[in-house]
Amino acid sequence: MEYLLTEEQQMIRDSARQIAEEKVIPVRAELDEKEEFPHEIMKNLAQVDLFRIFIPEAYDGLGTGSLELALAIEELSRACLGVATSYSANALGAYPIILNGSEEQKQKYLPSIASGTLTAFGLTEANAGSDAAGIQTTAVKDGNDYILNGTKQWITNAGEAEVYTVIAVTDRSKGARGASALIVEKGTPGFSFGKKEAKLGIRASSTRGLIFEDCRIPKENLIGREGLGFIIAMRTLDNARTGVAAQGVGVAQGAFDEALKYSRQREQFGSPISSFQAIQHMLADMATHIEAARALTYAACRQLDQGGKNVAKEAAMAKLFATDVAMKVAVDAVQILGGYGYMREYPVEKMMRDAKILQIYEGTNQIQRNVIAQALIKEAAAKR
Amino acid sequence: MKVIVCIKQVPDSSEVKINKETNTLIREGVPTMINPFDMHALEAAIAMKEQVKAKVTALTMGPPQAESSLREAIAMGADEAVLITDRAFAGADTLATSYTLSKAIQTLGFDLILCGKQTIEGDTAQVGPEMAEMLNIPHIPYVRKIEELTDSHIKAHRLMEDGYDCIESPLPVLLTVVRELNQPRLPSLRGKMAAKKAVIKKLTSADLVIEPNRIGLVGSPTKVRNIFYPSHDKSDRQMFDGTPEEQVENLLVALKSMRCV
Numbered sequence A: 001m002e003y004l005l006t007e008e009q010q011m012i013r014d015s016a017r018q019i020a021e022e023k024v025i026p027v028r029a030e031l032d033e034k035e036e037f038p039h040e041i042m043k044n045l046a047q048v049d050l051f052r053i054f055i056p057e058a059y060d061g062l063g064t065g066s067l068e069l070a071l072a073i074e075e076l077s078r079a080c081l082g083v084a085t086s087y088s089a090n091a092l093g094a095y096p097i098i099l100n101g102s103e104e105q106k107q108k109y110l111p112s113i114a115s116g117t118l119t120a121f122g123l124t125e126a127n128a129g130s131d132a133a134g135i136q137t138t139a140v141k142d143g144n145d146y147i148l149n150g151t152k153q154w155i156t157n158a159g160e161a162e163v164y165t166v167i168a169v170t171d172r173s174k175g176a177r178g179a180s181a182l183i184v185e186k187g188t189p190g191f192s193f194g195k196k197e198a199k200l201g202i203r204a205s206s207t208r209g210l211i212f213e214d215c216r217i218p219k220e221n222l223i224g225r226e227g228l229g230f231i232i233a234m235r236t237l238d239n240a241r242t243g244v245a246a247q248g249v250g251v252a253q254g255a256f257d258e259a260l261k262y263s264r265q266r267e268q269f270g271s272p273i274s275s276f277q278a279i280q281h282m283l284a285d286m287a288t289h290i291e292a293a294r295a296l297t298y299a300a301c302r303q304l305d306q307g308g309k310n311v312a313k314e315a316a317m318a319k320l321f322a323t324d325v326a327m328k329v330a331v332d333a334v335q336i337l338g339g340y341g342y343m344r345e346y347p348v349e350k351m352m353r354d355a356k357i358l359q360i361y362e363g364t365n366q367i368q369r370n371v372i373a374q375a376l377i378k379e380a381a382a383k384r
Numbered sequence B: 001m002k003v004i005v006c007i008k009q010v011p012d013s014s015e016v017k018i019n020k021e022t023n024t025l026i027r028e029g030v031p032t033m034i035n036p037f038d039m040h041a042l043e044a045a046i047a048m049k050e051q052v053k054a055k056v057t058a059l060t061m062g063p064p065q066a067e068s069s070l071r072e073a074i075a076m077g078a079d080e081a082v083l084i085t086d087r088a089f090a091g092a093d094t095l096a097t098s099y100t101l102s103k104a105i106q107t108l109g110f111d112l113i114l115c116g117k118q119t120i121e122g123d124t125a126q127v128g129p130e131m132a133e134m135l136n137i138p139h140i141p142y143v144r145k146i147e148e149l150t151d152s153h154i155k156a157h158r159l160m161e162d163g164y165d166c167i168e169s170p171l172p173v174l175l176t177v178v179r180e181l182n183q184p185r186l187p188s189l190r191g192k193m194a195a196k197k198a199v200i201k202k203l204t205s206a207d208l209v210i211e212p213n214r215i216g217l218v219g220s221p222t223k224v225r226n227i228f229y230p231s232h233d234k235s236d237r238q239m240f241d242g243t244p245e246e247q248v249e250n251l252l253v254a255l256k257s258m259r260c261v
Helices: A007-024 A028-034 A039-047 A066-079 A081-100 A103-114 A172-178 A229-265 A277-305 A312-342 A348-359 A365-383 B036-048 B064-076 B094-108 B127-135 B189-197 B244-257
Strands: A119-122 A138-142 A145-156 A163-169 A179-185 A191-193 A207-218 B002-006 B009-011 B032-034 B055-061 B080-084 B112-116 B139-149 B153-160 B163-170 B173-177 B201-203
Touching: A007 A039, A007 A066, A007 B189, A028 A081, A028 A348, A039 A081, A066 A081, A066 A229, A066 A277, A081 A103, A081 A119, A081 A145, A081 A163, A081 A179, A081 A229, A081 A348, A103 A163, A119 A145, A145 A163, A145 A179, A163 A207, A163 A229, A172 A179, A179 A207, A179 A229, A229 A277, A229 A312, A229 A348, A277 A312, A312 A348, A312 A365, B002 B036, B002 B094, B002 B127, B009 B064, B032 B036, B032 B064, B036 B055, B036 B064, B036 B112, B036 B139, B036 B173, B055 B064, B055 B094, B064 B080, B064 B189, B080 B094, B094 B127, B112 B127, B127 B139, B127 B173, B139 B163, B153 B173
Parallel strands: A119 A163, B002 B055, B002 B112, B055 B080, B080 B201, B112 B173, B139 B173
Antiparallel strands: A138 A145, A138 A163, A145 A207, A163 A179, A191 A207, B009 B032, B139 B153, B153 B163
């Protein structure tokens, strides 16, 4: 389908595709098997300026929008979701600074992120998943510092990133309005990491806890002002949601490509299995769903890029639909490859393991439905 | 330091087809790329900019569509690009090519010239050394490592079959490079955007001080009589049975009977 991409958008997509094909595909099985963080690929991505695309021009970035980021993420996800997640997490970690950071914070951190410094976003805790308002980590003001205590869980890029944007409670009495966003640098005394989690999929990505034990950070590291933490977190997730949708489109496309290729080579009963209607109908459904997911994702991105303030619903729809499509298509790809698909020799079993996280992270698909429904009801109420 | 990198646009295809009438490669409709060895030369030149103050010029001779390869070179980090293009240059063999290139290089000015060791379609490895001779400068072929580079001299490793030679030379000098030298970088987005806007300088026969009988087809002493694929006759193949020892014994007997050993 023709999406009328600009020359610059095509350039970004092609750069990401080149890295996916030349640098990711040859090592993805090994990264998955060894649960190894893709350091070299992150360097490659930074070198071709793909870290610049989500950083504003004023801070040494290219200042492109969410569609450009989605195009890059989609291409990487097509090859390996573990790599794509490690890359996307940098945008997630940078958003709080981009959206609400002070001029000094932007000057200090964004140019270095643009050239490849890894970042991470720390929100989730053991008892604060879908209910992000339930976070326990505290940041207590002490003179010119904040003292952080608590533990963040399942943080992508933890241990690998240099800069962390963390949500902590500064005033428990105010509930959700008592949370704040803070910047913590790796190496700050009192800041350490939990064990590396063993996961079903996206095993190339690093998932660890952030442990704060009387970790003292200067008050200049507060993003925005006290109490804005929850709003910053939600705005960050609104921006990141289309990225996860793009991951879904990418994984689905990658799995579909493998299934189509295999179905044309594999012969049973004297014919390629692609000549059987049972397979044809599966392929047709897969391709149709992928195209619908892509169209919805790009449309949500474009709305976001046109400065639409209220795109939570559209972004949630894209995330929900594209990631459900990714799961379904990956399962069907394994089915088309049959016994071979179940074996690690072929890439689709990994894609199927990888795809599952998409329905869970950055807001489960149940939460996305809540977001969509709340927006629908609000819109209906506003019309009265 | 003025660094010139000579590159060539070659077919990006393993199935190269030949025009039976002219005995030349069919280039139309075949995807193209920068000759892979030249990518290593480009990388070396661009990496030099991080060490010494250098201006990198990518140079190629070819049809107007070779401009796309020069834009790729700029995307990688070359500062400027020059395309030598003129119908009068068409049909050049290695001698006429190196003559034309060396004349252009003289016009441009240089301290260091970098070339890939050979192209992947002609495979002659002649143009680099021939240019050095025509420019009357030393050359170091098959460079696998540049150990030292200053404004006045260079120390480089020349790859040999049984190791390498360490060669020191004053500048100006011409190097031809091998794959072992480096890993070519991917073009950055900023580079690609710059390449899109870059003005490619064009040189025609009128811009160069040249002898007309030394360029193009006229200036090419190489005459290709015939180009053909080597035939593989499988009729005299023999398979040996038995234990490995017996197979080796039988192979040896057969080779001896053919006077191969």
